[in-house]
Amino acid sequence: MKGFILKLQRARDEDMIVTILSPTSVKKYYRFYGARHSILQMGYLIDFEEEQDKANFLPRVRSLSHIGFPWLYDREKLMLWHQFIAIFERHFRDIESVESFYFYTLLEAAKRWEKQSPKRLIVEVAINILKYEGRLQPPSHCVICNNQIDKSIAPIQGFLPAHPECAKSPAISKKDLMNLFESGSTILLDDATIEQLYLLALKGF
Ligand SMILES: [Zn+2]
Structure with a gap:
Protein backbone atom coordinates (compact mmCIF):
# COMPACT_ATOMS: atom_id res chain seq x y z
CA MET A 1 0.00 0.00 0.00
CA TRP A 71 12.89 18.17 -5.08
CA LEU A 72 13.44 16.55 -1.67
CA TYR A 73 16.98 17.94 -1.84
CA ASP A 74 15.77 21.51 -2.46
CA ARG A 75 15.37 23.16 0.97
CA GLU A 76 12.86 25.79 -0.17
CA LYS A 77 10.68 23.27 -1.98
CA LEU A 78 10.86 20.83 0.92
CA MET A 79 9.88 23.57 3.40
CA LEU A 80 6.84 24.43 1.25
CA TRP A 81 5.97 20.72 1.00
CA HIS A 82 5.99 20.46 4.81
CA GLN A 83 3.63 23.45 5.04
CA PHE A 84 1.39 21.84 2.44
CA ILE A 85 1.34 18.48 4.28
CA ALA A 86 0.50 20.25 7.54
CA ILE A 87 -2.68 21.66 5.92
CA PHE A 88 -3.73 18.12 4.97
CA GLU A 89 -2.99 16.83 8.45
CA ARG A 90 -5.30 19.49 9.97
CA HIS A 91 -7.91 18.88 7.28
CA PHE A 92 -8.18 15.19 8.21
CA ARG A 93 -7.97 15.41 11.98
CA ASP A 94 -10.50 12.95 13.46
CA ILE A 95 -11.36 11.52 10.02
CA GLU A 96 -10.41 7.96 9.17
CA SER A 97 -12.10 7.02 5.93
CA VAL A 98 -11.31 9.18 2.87
CA GLU A 99 -11.91 9.11 -0.86
CA SER A 100 -8.94 8.36 -3.12
CA PHE A 101 -9.23 11.89 -4.56
CA TYR A 102 -7.06 13.29 -1.73
CA PHE A 103 -4.19 10.82 -2.10
CA TYR A 104 -4.09 11.23 -5.88
CA THR A 105 -4.33 15.03 -5.61
CA LEU A 106 -1.30 14.97 -3.32
CA LEU A 107 0.53 12.53 -5.59
CA GLU A 108 -0.12 14.73 -8.64
CA ALA A 109 1.12 17.80 -6.74
CA ALA A 110 4.28 15.91 -5.68
CA LYS A 111 5.01 15.05 -9.32
CA ARG A 112 4.60 18.67 -10.40
CA TRP A 113 6.44 20.17 -7.37
CA GLU A 114 9.83 20.08 -9.16
CA LYS A 115 8.93 21.98 -12.34
CA GLN A 116 6.11 24.24 -11.17
CA SER A 117 5.85 26.90 -8.49
CA PRO A 118 4.85 25.14 -5.25
CA LYS A 119 2.98 28.22 -4.03
CA ARG A 120 0.84 28.18 -7.18
CA LEU A 121 0.24 24.45 -6.74
CA ILE A 122 -0.83 24.97 -3.12
CA VAL A 123 -3.41 27.57 -4.22
CA GLU A 124 -4.67 25.39 -7.08
CA VAL A 125 -4.99 22.31 -4.85
CA ALA A 126 -6.85 24.34 -2.19
CA ILE A 127 -9.36 25.55 -4.78
CA ASN A 128 -9.77 22.06 -6.27
CA ILE A 129 -10.40 20.52 -2.85
CA LEU A 130 -12.96 23.18 -1.92
CA LYS A 131 -14.66 22.56 -5.25
CA TYR A 132 -14.61 18.79 -4.73
CA GLU A 133 -16.13 19.20 -1.28
CA GLY A 134 -18.77 21.60 -2.64
CA ARG A 135 -17.54 24.37 -0.35
CA LEU A 136 -16.25 26.90 -2.88
CA GLN A 137 -18.53 29.92 -2.64
CA PRO A 138 -19.15 31.97 -5.78
CA PRO A 139 -17.69 35.45 -5.22
CA SER A 140 -20.97 37.33 -5.54
CA HIS A 141 -21.58 38.63 -2.01
CA CYS A 142 -19.30 39.64 0.83
CA VAL A 143 -19.54 37.25 3.82
CA ILE A 144 -18.72 40.11 6.20
CA CYS A 145 -21.20 42.86 5.18
CA ASN A 146 -23.54 40.85 2.93
CA ASN A 147 -23.37 43.42 0.13
CA GLN A 148 -22.64 42.63 -3.48
CA ILE A 149 -19.05 42.36 -4.70
CA ASP A 150 -18.37 44.20 -7.94
CA LYS A 151 -14.88 44.28 -9.41
CA SER A 152 -12.51 43.80 -6.48
CA ILE A 153 -12.38 41.03 -3.97
CA ALA A 154 -10.19 39.92 -1.07
CA PRO A 155 -11.07 36.37 -0.05
CA ILE A 156 -10.76 35.37 3.60
CA GLN A 157 -10.05 31.95 5.17
CA GLY A 158 -11.68 29.12 3.24
CA PHE A 159 -11.53 31.41 0.17
CA LEU A 160 -14.81 32.95 1.26
CA PRO A 161 -15.60 36.13 -0.67
CA ALA A 162 -15.19 39.55 0.98
CA HIS A 163 -14.62 43.19 0.02
CA PRO A 164 -11.00 44.31 0.32
CA GLU A 165 -12.11 47.01 2.81
CA CYS A 166 -14.08 44.47 4.88
CA ALA A 167 -11.27 41.88 4.87
CA LYS A 168 -8.61 44.60 5.24
CA SER A 169 -6.55 42.85 2.56
CA PRO A 170 -5.25 43.86 -0.87
CA ALA A 171 -7.77 43.80 -3.71
CA ILE A 172 -7.77 41.06 -6.33
CA SER A 173 -9.63 41.35 -9.62
CA LYS A 174 -12.89 39.43 -9.32
CA LYS A 175 -12.61 38.42 -12.96
CA ASP A 176 -9.18 36.82 -12.41
CA LEU A 177 -10.35 35.06 -9.26
CA MET A 178 -13.42 33.73 -11.08
CA ASN A 179 -11.06 32.38 -13.71
CA LEU A 180 -9.09 30.55 -11.00
CA PHE A 181 -12.30 29.14 -9.50
CA GLU A 182 -13.55 27.92 -12.87
CA SER A 183 -10.34 26.69 -14.49
CA GLY A 184 -8.45 25.66 -11.34
CA SER A 185 -5.40 27.39 -12.83
CA THR A 186 -3.46 30.34 -11.38
CA ILE A 187 -2.07 31.39 -14.77
CA LEU A 188 -3.75 34.82 -14.80
CA LEU A 189 -2.62 35.77 -11.30
CA ASP A 190 0.58 37.70 -10.56
CA ASP A 191 3.10 36.63 -7.92
CA ALA A 192 1.89 39.15 -5.31
CA THR A 193 -1.64 37.75 -5.56
CA ILE A 194 -0.30 34.20 -5.39
CA GLU A 195 1.56 35.12 -2.19
CA GLN A 196 -1.68 36.47 -0.69
CA LEU A 197 -3.71 33.38 -1.68
CA TYR A 198 -0.96 30.98 -0.63
CA LEU A 199 -0.89 32.53 2.87
CA LEU A 200 -4.67 32.17 2.94
CA ALA A 201 -4.44 28.48 1.98
CA LEU A 202 -1.95 27.88 4.81
CA LYS A 203 -4.62 28.94 7.31
CA GLY A 204 -6.56 25.86 6.19
CA PHE A 205 -9.55 25.23 4.04
ZN1 LIG B 1 -18.09 43.67 2.62
Missing part, protein backbone atom coordinates in the same frame (compact mmCIF):
# COMPACT_ATOMS: atom_id res chain seq x y z
CA LYS A 2 1.19 3.51 -0.74
CA GLY A 3 0.72 6.52 1.49
CA PHE A 4 1.98 9.94 2.47
CA ILE A 5 3.24 10.48 6.00
CA LEU A 6 1.15 13.33 7.39
CA LYS A 7 2.45 13.33 10.94
CA LEU A 8 5.01 11.73 13.23
CA GLN A 9 4.71 11.59 16.98
CA ARG A 10 7.24 10.21 19.43
CA ALA A 11 5.78 7.40 21.53
CA ARG A 12 7.50 5.34 24.21
CA ASP A 13 11.30 5.31 23.99
CA GLU A 14 12.21 5.54 20.30
CA ASP A 15 8.89 4.23 19.02
CA MET A 16 6.80 6.40 16.72
CA ILE A 17 3.14 6.88 15.91
CA VAL A 18 2.87 7.58 12.19
CA THR A 19 -0.23 9.11 10.55
CA ILE A 20 -0.49 8.02 6.92
CA LEU A 21 -2.82 9.18 4.13
CA SER A 22 -3.44 6.26 1.75
CA PRO A 23 -5.98 6.14 -1.11
CA THR A 24 -8.63 4.88 1.33
CA SER A 25 -7.80 6.15 4.78
CA VAL A 26 -6.01 8.47 7.15
CA LYS A 27 -4.73 6.13 9.83
CA LYS A 28 -2.36 6.03 12.74
CA TYR A 29 0.23 3.25 12.82
CA TYR A 30 2.77 2.14 15.38
CA ARG A 31 6.41 1.59 14.55
CA PHE A 32 8.85 0.16 17.04
CA TYR A 33 12.15 2.08 17.01
CA GLY A 34 10.64 4.36 14.35
CA ALA A 35 12.89 7.21 15.46
CA ARG A 36 15.87 5.28 14.06
CA HIS A 37 14.19 4.80 10.70
CA SER A 38 15.35 7.39 8.18
CA ILE A 39 12.39 6.70 5.87
CA LEU A 40 9.98 8.01 8.48
CA GLN A 41 9.93 11.70 7.57
CA MET A 42 6.97 14.05 7.37
CA GLY A 43 5.63 14.32 3.83
CA TYR A 44 7.43 11.22 2.51
CA LEU A 45 5.61 8.93 0.10
CA ILE A 46 6.11 5.37 1.28
CA ASP A 47 5.20 1.88 0.24
CA PHE A 48 4.31 -0.30 3.21
CA GLU A 49 2.37 -3.25 4.55
CA GLU A 50 -0.09 -3.08 7.37
CA GLU A 51 0.08 -5.57 10.21
CA GLN A 52 -2.78 -5.80 12.70
CA ASP A 53 -1.79 -5.81 16.32
CA LYS A 54 -3.09 -8.80 18.25
CA ALA A 55 -3.92 -6.72 21.29
CA ASN A 56 -6.07 -4.40 19.17
CA PHE A 57 -3.64 -1.60 19.62
CA LEU A 58 -2.64 0.51 16.60
CA PRO A 59 -1.77 -1.49 13.46
CA ARG A 60 1.92 -1.60 12.60
CA VAL A 61 3.76 -0.62 9.44
CA ARG A 62 6.25 -3.05 7.99
CA SER A 63 8.22 -3.60 4.75
CA LEU A 64 8.74 0.12 4.44
CA SER A 65 10.28 1.67 1.36
CA HIS A 66 10.57 5.29 0.29
CA ILE A 67 9.42 6.62 -3.08
CA GLY A 68 11.54 9.71 -3.60
CA PHE A 69 11.10 12.92 -5.55
CA PRO A 70 13.99 15.01 -6.91
